[in-house]
Amino acid sequence: MKQSRFVNVLFLAPCLFAFLMIIIIPFFFGLYYSMTDWNGVSNNITFVGFTNFAGLFSSPDFLYSFLITIFFTLINILFVNIVSFSLSLMVTSKLRRRNFYRAGFFVPYLIGGIVLGYIWQFLLNNIVVDLGTTLSIPFLQISFLSLPNTVIWTMAVVNTWQYAGYIMLIYVASIQSIPASLMEAANVDGANYITRVFRILIPMMANAFTISIFLTLTTSFKQFDMNLTLTNGGPATRFLDTPVKASQLLAMNIFSTATANRMAEAQAKAVVLFIVLLVVSLIQVSVNKKKEVEM
Secondary structure: OHHHHHHHHHHHHHHHHHHHHHHHHHHHHHHHHOOEOOOOOOOOOOEOOOHHHHHHOOOHHHHHHHHHHHHHHHHHHHHHHHHHHHHHHHHOOOOOOHHHHHHHHHHHHHOOHHHHHHHHHHHHHHHHHHHHHHHOOHHHOOOHHHOOOOHHHHHHHHHHHHHHHHHHHHHHHHHHOOOHHHHHHHHHOOOOHHHHHHHHHHHHOHHHHHHHHHHHHHHHHOOOHHHHHHOOOOOEEEEOOEEEEOOOOHHHHHHHHHHOOOHHHHHHHHHHHHHHHHHHHHHHHHHHHHHHHHO
C-alpha cells in the first residue's frame, strides 16, 4: 500500500509541479501586481492597493469592452448552441453520408483563431464587397466589419462557423446515449418529430446542454485571437462621449493596456475578468444542474 502510494505521488508530481508553476504561483503574483503601479519595465514598484480597480469602472473604454463582451457572449451562446444542436440532429438522422457531414462540420474547429480571422477578414472585406458591387446589392457593398452596428454580430457568426462543429460532437454523443426504443415508442404512439425532440430528446440531453453552454460561455468571454486578426478592435465608435473601439472585447482590451506598458492596470482588468467569469460560470452551472433535476 505504501509503495503504491509512493508510486502514485511520483506520477502526479510532474503534473502538480507544472500546475503550481504555470497556474497557481503566477495567479498570486498577478493579484499582487494588480495592486501596484508596475509598468512592466521599472523595478521601482509601489503598492497602491485597490487604486487600479477603482479607476477601471470610470474608464469608458473598459466599460464598453465589458458590456460588448457580455453582449457577444449572449448572442454567441445562442447562435452556437442552436446551430450545434441542429447539426447534431442532422448527423444522427438517417441522412446519407452523415459521417462525412459530421467530419466536415468539425473541420473548421481545427483552424486556428489567428488564421481563421485573416481568412474571414479577406472574405468579408474583399470577396463579399466585390460580389455586392458586381451584383448591385447595396448592403453587401460595405464590409460588415466596418460598421459598429454589425461588427459584433459578424464576429458571432464567424465564431459560430468555427465552434459549432465542436459543440455538435457533445450533442451527438448525448443523443447516441439515449435508447432508440424511446423515440420509436413515441413514434408508434403518434408523436411527430418535433414533439419527440422537445418532449424526449431535449430533457434527456440536459447534461449535454450544461456542458455546452459552459464551454461556449467561457470561450466567448476569453475570445482574443479571432478578435485580434478579424477586426483588431475596430471600427471606431463613441461611448459616453468618448472614442472607443467598437469590437474590442475584454481580452483584447487587457492586451492593448499591457502593450501600452500599463501592466498593473492590465493585470487589474484580468483579475476582474477572472472574477466575473468565475461567478457567471458557477451561476450558469448551478442553474443548469437544477434544471437537470427538474427534467
